[in-house]
Amino acid sequence: xxxxxxxxxxxxxxxxxxxxxxxxxxxxxxxxxxxxxxxxxxxxxxxxxxxxxxxxxxxxxxxxxxxxxxxxxxxxxxxxxxxxxxxxxxxxxxxxxxxxxxxxxxxxxxxxxxxxxxxxxxxxxxxxxxxxxxxxxxxxxx
Amino acid sequence: xxxxxxxxxxxxxxxxxxxxxxxxxxxxxxxxxxxxxxxxxxxxxxxxxxxxxxxxxxxxxxxxxxxxxxxxxxxxxxxxxxxxxxxxxxxxxxxxxxxxxxxxxxxxxxxxxxxxxxxxxxxxxxxxxxxxxxxxxxxxxx
Numbered sequence: 001x002x003x004x005x006x007x008x009x010x011x012x013x014x015x016x017x018x019x020x021x022x023x024x025x026x027x028x029x030x031x032x033x034x035x036x037x038x039x040x041x042x043x044x045x046x047x048x049x050x051x052x053x054x055x056x057x058x059x060x061x062x063x064x065x066x067x068x069x070x071x072x073x074x075x076x077x078x079x080x081x082x083x084x085x086x087x088x089x090x091x092x093x094x095x096x097x098x099x100x101x102x103x104x105x106x107x108x109x110x111x112x113x114x115x116x117x118x119x120x121x122x123x124x125x126x127x128x129x130x131x132x133x134x135x136x137x138x139x140x141x142x
Numbered sequence: 143x144x145x146x147x148x149x150x151x152x153x154x155x156x157x158x159x160x161x162x163x164x165x166x167x168x169x170x171x172x173x174x175x176x177x178x179x180x181x182x183x184x185x186x187x188x189x190x191x192x193x194x195x196x197x198x199x200x201x202x203x204x205x206x207x208x209x210x211x212x213x214x215x216x217x218x219x220x221x222x223x224x225x226x227x228x229x230x231x232x233x234x235x236x237x238x239x240x241x242x243x244x245x246x247x248x249x250x251x252x253x254x255x256x257x258x259x260x261x262x263x264x265x266x267x268x269x270x271x272x273x274x275x276x277x278x279x280x281x282x283x284x
Contacts, residue, residue, distance in 0.1 A: 002179065004181060004182065004183070022179075028177050031173050031176065031177045032177060032209070032212075034173065035170050035173045035174060035177070035206070035209065036209050036210055036212050036213045037144065037164075037213050037217065038212045038213040038216040038217055039144075039146060039216070039217060040146065040215075040216030040217060040221070040222065040224060041146070041222060042216070042224070042225060043216070052223070052283045052284075053225065053283070061212050061216075062212070062226045062229075063208065063209050063211065063212035063226065063229070064177070064209070064212070066205065066208070066229070067174070067177065067178050067205050067206070067209055068178055069205065070174075070178050070180045070203050070204070070205035070206070071178045071179050071180040073182075074180040074181075074182030074184070074185070074203075075179065075180055075181060075182060079182070080182065080183060081194070082182060082184070083184060083195065084204045084205065084233060085232065085233065086230070086231065086232035086233065086276075087204075087205070087208070087229070087230070087231055087232075088228070088229070088230045089228065089229055090227065090228035090229075091226060091227065091228065134228075141194045141195070142194075
């Protein structure tokens with residue numbers, strides 16, 4: 001398990017960046033399905049995903065991929081003193097079980113007084129294709 | 143388990159709306175923590191959440207609350223033929239284990255040709271406070 005970073009607001013500059021890898025497994029898909037109750041066939045039925053989306057198999061829930069930005073904020077940048085204010089994410093390529101994703105956050109803005117940082121978020125697969133990207137605004141509590 | 147709705151693009155009008163309830167449990171929090179590896183203390187350590195946030199106890203992961211918009215799209219509106227394109231969510235009030243949330247999506251725009259619908263999303267607790275709100279853009283596959 002990763003050690004929780006402890007960036008304070010004043011430690012973070014435009015350009016401060018953190019990154020980590022996640023290996024996507026079918027167990028994760030099961031957990032997300034059982035947590036959310038999202039039984040949509042695109043995310044469990046290979047033949048439906050082939051027929052309707054032209055994919056080689058079922059694809060991972062976009063919001064499961066997005067859930068790793070919780071980890072980005074809460075463990076990596078800023079880590080301990082994080083409170084997510086808002087998020088924007090787009091899904092650009094499919095993710096499959098077995099993929100190894102790299103989640104990267106980079107500070108692109110700071111709002112002094114409110115102690116808010118804005119992270120640009122990029123999630124890439126092992127072929128360096130961006131599968132999801134967006135921004136999140138985080139309050140840094142210290 | 144809810145039956146997966148089967149709205150087609152042409153079935154959906156501006157104002158089409160779906161809603162469902164979710165009871166938030168500590169088991170859900172455990173699942174989300176184990177799925178994401180987000181071990182941030184705000185979401186498991188009551189005394190940290192009191193000290194740093196002034197909350198009565200630890201608060202639920204914002205991105206866990208947001209994960210129910212996967213269910214909104216994939217099961218309720220449009221249901222079977224859903225493919226999420228992008229999401230924007232803001233977190234306005236804390237959520238606690240034991241809360242019963244109502245997740246509502248309402249179609250506020252359609253982009254013909256691309257078969258995209260835009261849902262306004264509102265998540266309220268049992269006191270009718272909005273805990274999270276935003277928008278999602280969804281491709282409807284049929």
